[in-house]
Amino acid sequence: MLDDFFVRALLAGVGVAVVAGPLGCFIVWRRLAYFGDTLSHAALLGVAMALLMEVNITLAVFAVAALVSLLLLALQRRAGLSSDALLGLLAHSSIAIGLVALSFMTWVRVDLMSFLFGDILAVSRSDIAVIYGGGIAVLAVLAWIWRPLFAATVNREIAEAEGQNPRQMDVVFMLLMATVIAIALKIVGVLLITAMLIIPAATARRLVSGPEQMAVVAGIAAVASVVGGLFGSLQWDTPSGPTIVVAAVCLFVASLLVPATFASGRQQGGK
Amino acid sequence: MLKRQESLVELDGAGVSRAGRWLVRGVSLSIRKGEILTLIGPNGSGKSTTARMALGVLNPDEGTARRQPGLTVGYVPQKVSIDWTLPLTVERFMRLTGNIGKADVEAAMERTGVSKLRHDEVRSLSGGEFQRVMLARAIARKPGLLVLDEPLQGVDFSGQIVLYELISKLRNELGCGILLISHDLHVVMAATDQVICLNGHVCCHGTPVAVASSPEYRQLFGDRAVPTLAVYEHHHDHVHLPDGRVRHADGTVTESCHPGDGHHHDHGKDGAKEEHGHA
Numbered sequence: 001m002l003d004d005f006f007v008r009a010l011l012a013g014v015g016v017a018v019v020a021g022p023l024g025c026f027i028v029w030r031r032l033a034y035f036g037d038t039l040s041h042a043a044l045l046g047v048a049m050a051l052l053m054e055v056n057i058t059l060a061v062f063a064v065a066a067l068v069s070l071l072l073l074a075l076q077r078r079a080g081l082s083s084d085a086l087l088g089l090l091a092h093s094s095i096a097i098g099l100v101a102l103s104f105m106t107w108v109r110v111d112l113m114s115f116l117f118g119d120i121l122a123v124s125r126s127d128i129a130v131i132y133g134g135g136i137a138v139l140a141v142l143a144w145i146w147r148p149l150f151a152a153t154v155n156r157e158i159a160e161a162e163g164q165n166p167r168q169m170d171v172v173f174m175l176l177m178a179t180v181i182a183i184a185l186k187i188v189g190v191l192l193i194t195a196m197l198i199i200p201a202a203t204a205r206r207l208v209s210g211p212e213q214m215a216v217v218a219g220i221a222a223v224a225s226v227v228g229g230l231f232g233s234l235q236w237d238t239p240s241g242p243t244i245v246v247a248a249v250c251l252f253v254a255s256l257l258v259p260a261t262f263a264s265g266r267q268q269g270g271k
Numbered sequence: 272m273l274k275r276q277e278s279l280v281e282l283d284g285a286g287v288s289r290a291g292r293w294l295v296r297g298v299s300l301s302i303r304k305g306e307i308l309t310l311i312g313p314n315g316s317g318k319s320t321t322a323r324m325a326l327g328v329l330n331p332d333e334g335t336a337r338r339q340p341g342l343t344v345g346y347v348p349q350k351v352s353i354d355w356t357l358p359l360t361v362e363r364f365m366r367l368t369g370n371i372g373k374a375d376v377e378a379a380m381e382r383t384g385v386s387k388l389r390h391d392e393v394r395s396l397s398g399g400e401f402q403r404v405m406l407a408r409a410i411a412r413k414p415g416l417l418v419l420d421e422p423l424q425g426v427d428f429s430g431q432i433v434l435y436e437l438i439s440k441l442r443n444e445l446g447c448g449i450l451l452i453s454h455d456l457h458v459v460m461a462a463t464d465q466v467i468c469l470n471g472h473v474c475c476h477g478t479p480v481a482v483a484s485s486p487e488y489r490q491l492f493g494d495r496a497v498p499t500l501a502v503y504e505h506h507h508d509h510v511h512l513p514d515g516r517v518r519h520a521d522g523t524v525t526e527s528c529h530p531g532d533g534h535h536h537d538h539g540k541d542g543a544k545e546e547h548g549h550a
Contacts, residue, residue: 029357151368154357161326161346161418162368205358209392214358 012123013226015131021219024197036194038091042068045098065178118189118241134183188241199248279448284334302448312469345409349420379411398425
């Protein structure tokens with residue numbers, strides 16, 4: 001069964017989706033969309049490093065993404081610049097350094113497009129193993145730190161006063177994101193990873209009233225996007241990564257049509 | 272008797288400076304079980320900063336802050352804004368930092384009068400409702416130390432009276448120490464054991480009577496605040512009555528005031544205990 005490239009693609013995509021949904025909720029809640037972008041741009045630098053040093057791409061991407069997130073934390077504490085300026089700085093400098101480094105490696109024939117937009121149909125068995133191994137690890141850690149992470153998201157000060165450690169949560173969360181970006185790179189590519197994290201979570205938002213529910217619904221929405229997108233790309237012969245994202249967007253639009261069951265007091269903008 | 276117990280939290284000459292300016296410095300305080308300590312002072316006098324040092328959210332830049340190891344804290348911060356994108360019902364919010372049993376959640380919500388809001392989204396609450404939920408959340412943790420920073424802002428007047436009474440009952444029920452920050456001078460003075468008057472440093476410190484009659488207090492709050500002392504005496508008597516409803520008539524002090532009973536702020540704890548006996 002695994003011999004079929006389409007089945008491998010489905011398995012890999014579902015594996016990433018199940019993780020991206022719940023983690024994406026935190027990205028939406030913590031307003032880290034741009035941070036996700038920064039990490040995925042850094043992924044390209046990771047790719048360049050991997051090719052340069054001839055190491056595993058997933059590992060190199062994880063290492064660079066983790067490094068960039070820790071760098072961001074360090075720079076934030078030193079202040080001076082606002083977070084979004086720092087993120088822009090890190091995102092674009094890492095993608096630029098990555099592209100320059102790649103162009104130096106004349107001996108490497110890289111299909112840049114496959115890193116920018118993913119190459120899910122070329123997923124191998126070992127890719128699947130990496131995705132499921134990494135995915136299970138991320139989900140396990142996320143479940144383990146769920147309550148303190150959510151508490152720190154709602155209100156840092158209360159969480160800290162009541163005996164939790166929001167700073168530690170920040171670091172763990174960033175490492176989880178780095179992991180997901182590393183394993184999702186092959187599925188949707190650098191430019192669209194953030195979409196896989198955010199759109200399913202945004203879709204879930206209207207349908208739920210609790211954080212745990214939202215994580216589950218976001219996971220389901222992400223899986224549905226992957227399945228729908230892959231079949232769509234097969235049907236219409238479109239690039240699979242972007243088609244998955246289009247499917248996710250369609251689901252989001254559909255969620256807007258669902259009558260808001262709990263929408264009382266929800267008039268946009270809230271408080 | 273309670274005085275000899277170890278402090279739940281203790282600040283010793285503690286101060287915080289930011290950008291070369293001392294937000295507050297030289298604060299020494301200690302809170303024991305069953306004791307209410309109130310911080311008063313004008314805006315920017317360092318009340319919240321002091322509370323945050325006591326909680327360990329801020330580390331003092333000078334002096335020391337010490338908490339009893341393993342202390343359970345319930346905290347109601349001054350300003351909380353819940354991001355409206357968060358899907359969060361009141362019930363889930365009650366369990367924010369710990370998995371609290373259903374019965375405890377319900378009991379705490381009942382006491383602050385928000386039981387009917389259980390399934391509402393947090394962001395749909397009014398300011399006063401939200402403060403009540405915040406208080407309920409802190410209580411439901413059965414804390415050893417309760418830190419309340421302007422806990423009743425936005426709560427209607429009669430609600431404030433009931434809730435302040437609840438707060439003063441809690442110290443006996445939970446056996447917790449309470450650090451309270453409030454602007455409602457006369458209400459605060461009623462139920463508190465110690466008052467610290469801050470203005471970037473400790474202006475004066477002592478029992479409510481001692482503080483209210485000190486010249487520093489007059490200077491800080493003006494002569495208009497001095498009559499709160501008189502109101503305080505009445506309030507205080509009321510606190511010790513078994514019946515909470517007496518408080519309602521309180522804004523305009525009524526019959527329940529027996530001048531002969533007054534002036535017994537030292538008996539705060541005994542009085543409140545009696546209250547339980549009757550309840």
